[in-house]
Amino acid sequence: MRLVLSWLRDFVDVKASAEEIAGKIGLRGFEVASVENDVVDFEVTANRPDCLSVIGLAREVATAFQLPFAPKPSTGGASVTTGASDRIKVAIDDAELGPRYVGAVADITSAASPSWMTDRLQAAGVRPISAIVDITNYVLIERGHPMHAFDLARLAGAEIKVRRARKGEVITTLDAVERKLDEEMLVIADRDRAQAVAGVMGGLHSEVSASTGAIVFEAAYFKPASVRRTSKRLGLKTEASARFERGCDINGPLAAMQRAIALMEAIGAGKASGPIVDVYPSPRQSITLHLRRDRLAAVLGVPVPDADVARILRGLDLAPSAAGDGWDVVVPTFRVDLLREVDLIEEVGRHYGFERLPTTFPVMKEPAAPPDARIARDSLVRRVMTAAGLSEAVTFGFIEAKAAAPFAPDAATLVPLANPLTAKFDTLRPMLLPGLVDAVAHNRRHGRKDVGLFEVGTRFAPDGERRAVAIAVTGAVTEYWKGGAREADFFDVKGAVQALGDALGVPLRFDTASVPYLVAGQTAAVVSGTTRLGVAGRVAPAIVDERGAPKQDAVFVAELDLDAMAAAAVPRGERARPLPRHPFVVRDLSIVVDAALPAEIIRGTISSAGAAALQSVGIFDRYQGKGVPDGKISLSLRLTFQEADRTLTDAEVQAQFESILAALVRAHGVVQR
Numbered sequence: 001m002r003l004v005l006s007w008l009r010d011f012v013d014v015k016a017s018a019e020e021i022a023g024k025i026g027l028r029g030f031e032v033a034s035v036e037n038d039v040v041d042f043e044v045t046a047n048r049p050d051c052l053s054v055i056g057l058a059r060e061v062a063t064a065f066q067l068p069f070a071p072k073p074s075t076g077g078a079s080v081t082t083g084a085s086d087r088i089k090v091a092i093d094d095a096e097l098g099p100r101y102v103g104a105v106a107d108i109t110s111a112a113s114p115s116w117m118t119d120r121l122q123a124a125g126v127r128p129i130s131a132i133v134d135i136t137n138y139v140l141i142e143r144g145h146p147m148h149a150f151d152l153a154r155l156a157g158a159e160i161k162v163r164r165a166r167k168g169e170v171i172t173t174l175d176a177v178e179r180k181l182d183e184e185m186l187v188i189a190d191r192d193r194a195q196a197v198a199g200v201m202g203g204l205h206s207e208v209s210a211s212t213g214a215i216v217f218e219a220a221y222f223k224p225a226s227v228r229r230t231s232k233r234l235g236l237k238t239e240a241s242a243r244f245e246r247g248c249d250i251n252g253p254l255a256a257m258q259r260a261i262a263l264m265e266a267i268g269a270g271k272a273s274g275p276i277v278d279v280y281p282s283p284r285q286s287i288t289l290h291l292r293r294d295r296l297a298a299v300l301g302v303p304v305p306d307a308d309v310a311r312i313l314r315g316l317d318l319a320p321s322a323a324g325d326g327w328d329v330v331v332p333t334f335r336v337d338l339l340r341e342v343d344l345i346e347e348v349g350r351h352y353g354f355e356r357l358p359t360t361f362p363v364m365k366e367p368a369a370p371p372d373a374r375i376a377r378d379s380l381v382r383r384v385m386t387a388a389g390l391s392e393a394v395t396f397g398f399i400e401a402k403a404a405a406p407f408a409p410d411a412a413t414l415v416p417l418a419n420p421l422t423a424k425f426d427t428l429r430p431m432l433l434p435g436l437v438d439a440v441a442h443n444r445r446h447g448r449k450d451v452g453l454f455e456v457g458t459r460f461a462p463d464g465e466r467r468a469v470a471i472a473v474t475g476a477v478t479e480y481w482k483g484g485a486r487e488a489d490f491f492d493v494k495g496a497v498q499a500l501g502d503a504l505g506v507p508l509r510f511d512t513a514s515v516p517y518l519v520a521g522q523t524a525a526v527v528s529g530t531t532r533l534g535v536a537g538r539v540a541p542a543i544v545d546e547r548g549a550p551k552q553d554a555v556f557v558a559e560l561d562l563d564a565m566a567a568a569a570v571p572r573g574e575r576a577r578p579l580p581r582h583p584f585v586v587r588d589l590s591i592v593v594d595a596a597l598p599a600e601i602i603r604g605t606i607s608s609a610g611a612a613a614l615q616s617v618g619i620f621d622r623y624q625g626k627g628v629p630d631g632k633i634s635l636s637l638r639l640t641f642q643e644a645d646r647t648l649t650d651a652e653v654q655a656q657f658e659s660i661l662a663a664l665v666r667a668h669g670v671v672q673r
Helices: 005-010 018-024 032-037 054-064 115-123 131-143 224-234 239-244 253-266 293-300 306-315 341-352 373-387 401-407 433-445 490-504 541-546 562-568 599-607 650-668
Strands: 002-004 039-041 089-092 100-108 148-151 159-164 170-172 178-180 186-189 194-197 214-221 270-272 277-279 287-292 319-323 326-331 451-461 464-474 476-478 485-487 509-512 518-528 531-539 556-561 585-594 614-623 632-641
Touching: 002 005, 002 115, 005 054, 054 131, 054 306, 089 100, 089 277, 100 159, 100 253, 115 131, 131 148, 131 214, 131 239, 131 253, 148 194, 159 214, 170 194, 186 224, 214 253, 224 239, 253 270, 287 293, 287 341, 293 326, 293 341, 306 319, 306 326, 306 341, 373 451, 373 464, 373 490, 373 562, 401 433, 433 451, 433 464, 433 541, 433 556, 464 490, 464 531, 464 562, 490 518, 490 531, 490 556, 490 562, 509 599, 518 556, 531 541, 531 562, 556 562, 585 650, 599 614, 599 632, 599 650, 632 650
Parallel strands: 089 159
Antiparallel strands: 002 039, 100 214, 100 270, 100 277, 148 214, 159 186, 170 178, 186 194, 287 326, 319 326, 451 464, 464 556, 476 485, 509 518, 518 531, 531 556, 585 632, 614 632
16 A cells, blocks of 8 residues: 555644654654655555555554544545436345445536646555545545546446346456456446446446537445455456455445545535435444453553543544443454454554563463374375375465366365366365375476485365375485385385384285275285274376376375274383393294285284294295196295294294294195195
8 A cells, every 4th residue: 555645634633733743753854844745655554444544644643642533534524315217216135235326416517627636646556636536536546445537428228236246248348358258256336238347347338528518436345255256367467356356345335425526526626416315225233242351451460540442442433431340342343354353352452552561471261272283194194205205295276176176086076166266176085195196296307316206285076074194206316324215106105104003013914905096916005903994005107107207207105084083093001011031043944835815814814823932024025936736926024933932942933933824824825835
C-alpha cells in the first residue's frame, strides 16, 4: 500500500507542529518540511484489509500517537438519498456470492481531474486516466472499497444483474483480453450479457469513454472466496481483487458511493441523477466480543490500566463498554480479523507497546499433555533408516494425478484438491512412493547414480490419513567400508524393512504378491500375522521411465503403514540383555527343494521344529543347474545354536539339527545333499 503522507492529514487532526511530530515519531534530524510530501510503502498483512486504505492507516496512526481521528472529507453538499431509480434497475440473483450492490446514475461532463487528485494518485502508483475513473481509484485508495463505472448507454435494458456466469460465457475485460467464464464465477451483467467480472475487472464493452454522457457508479460487496477463486482461475490480479478477496467492509459501499458522488460534484465532473439504489437483502450486524481484564493481563504478562484499554479500543473505532470483569466490545464490520477475545488482546498489546511487556513465563494451570507417541516412533524410524545408509527425503503431500494414478487401486481412492495451486499439485498423495520415485529420478537426471532415500510422512485416502515410511534404492551399494560396491537389489530393501520391524518389535514375514506398479516375481507383501503392512519390490520400468529416470535403472522400493505396525507390535520385556558368555555352534545344511517354495516358508518350518537352542537361520547359497533335478533348487542354510547358561554338547546340537531336518522332510519332502 503506497501513499503520500500528506493524505493522512485528511483524517488525523494534527494540532502539534511538524517539528514536534517528527521528534515524536523518530524523524528528528531530517528535513521536517519534506516529510508530508514523502511517499511511504506500507506492507499490509493479509488479515488487515482495512489497512489497504488511507482511512485505515490513519486510524492506526491516530491511535498509535494518541491523536484525534477526525476525517475531514465529507460527502459535500446535500447527501444523496437511497431509493428506487427510474434510470437503472438493479437485481441480485445470487445473494450468496454478491450479498450487496449499490448503484447510482450520474450525468457527467468533460471536466479534467484536479492536480491535487492526480498528484496523490500518481504518488500511490496509479496512472490518472479520466475524471470518473480517477474518482473510482481515489475512493479505492482512500476508503479501501473498490468502485467501478459503467457507460449507461451501453447497458442493455438499463439494468444490472448480479448473477453467476453462464456456461461458456465470455467477456472481454478492460485489458482487451477475451476471457472464458464458468458457472462458479460471479458477474455483473445487463439484460443481455456480462459487463464485468465481479470484484476483479470491468468489461471493455461498457467502458467509460470521452463520448460517455451518463454513467452508473458501482460499489458492492462480493464473497471473498468467490473473488479469490475467480481471480486465480482467470490469472487476473487487480487492486480491486486484492481487497475483495481479503474481505472488504460489507457496510462500506454506501459511504464509498456518497464519497464518489461528492468528489464528482466538487471537481465539476458530473452530478448525481436520482437516488442511490442500495440492494442489501440481509443486512449484517456488528458482532460483540467480551474482553476479560484478567485474561488480558494473563496473556500479555502485565496488567494494562483500564484507561489505556478504553483509549486504544475507542481509537480503533471499536466500541467498548464496561461489563463486570472487563468490557463488551462492539466490532465494526470493517474489522474482519477480530473474531475472538484473543484478537482484542492483540490489539491492546500492540498499541500499548510490546516493548512495555516484561519477559514472563505463562502460568501453567495444568500439566502439559504428554507428547504424541507417534513423535518418538517416527524419530526411531528415522534413526533406523539412517543407520541403514539411507538419506531422508521430504516430498510434497500434493502431487499430480498422473503421478498418483499408478499407485492407487482405482480412481475412487484418490483425493483430488478442490482448489489446486497448479496442475502439478492437484491430488493428495495416496502413497509416499510417487514422490520418492520422483526424487530418485531427479537425482539421476542430475548425475547422481547411487541413490538411497527414505521418507516418513502422511498418505491420504477418502477414509482418512495414515502415517507411513517409504524406501527407494538404486545404483551401487557398499556393504562395508573395506568391501567393494555391488548393484542394489531387492534384499537391500528387505534388510532395511527387517531392521525396522526389529526396532519396532513387529514380527515380519514376506509373502509373494502382485502389485501393478512393481515387477512381477520381484514383489513381496510385508505381513505381520494376518495384517498386511505394506509392500516391497522393484518399480516397473515403465513408471521409472515416465518419471524421468533412465528406463534401465532398477529402482527397489518399500512402503509400510506405520500406524498398522504400531498396532501389530509385540510388547517386549527386557530391552537389553547381557552378552552371551558361552560359545555358539554353527551347522550348515544343504537341501534340495521345489523351486517354487518360498524361502520364508522354509524358515518358518525350521523355527517351529522345536530346536530350543536355535538362535538364527541364514541362507548363504542358492543353486539351480547341473546336478540338481529340473524344478528343484539347492539351498544352503546356516544354523546357529547357543544356550545362555551353558556350553552345548555335540550330541545336543546334533539332536536338534536332526529334528530340524526331519521337520523339513515331513513338511516339504526335502532331500539333504
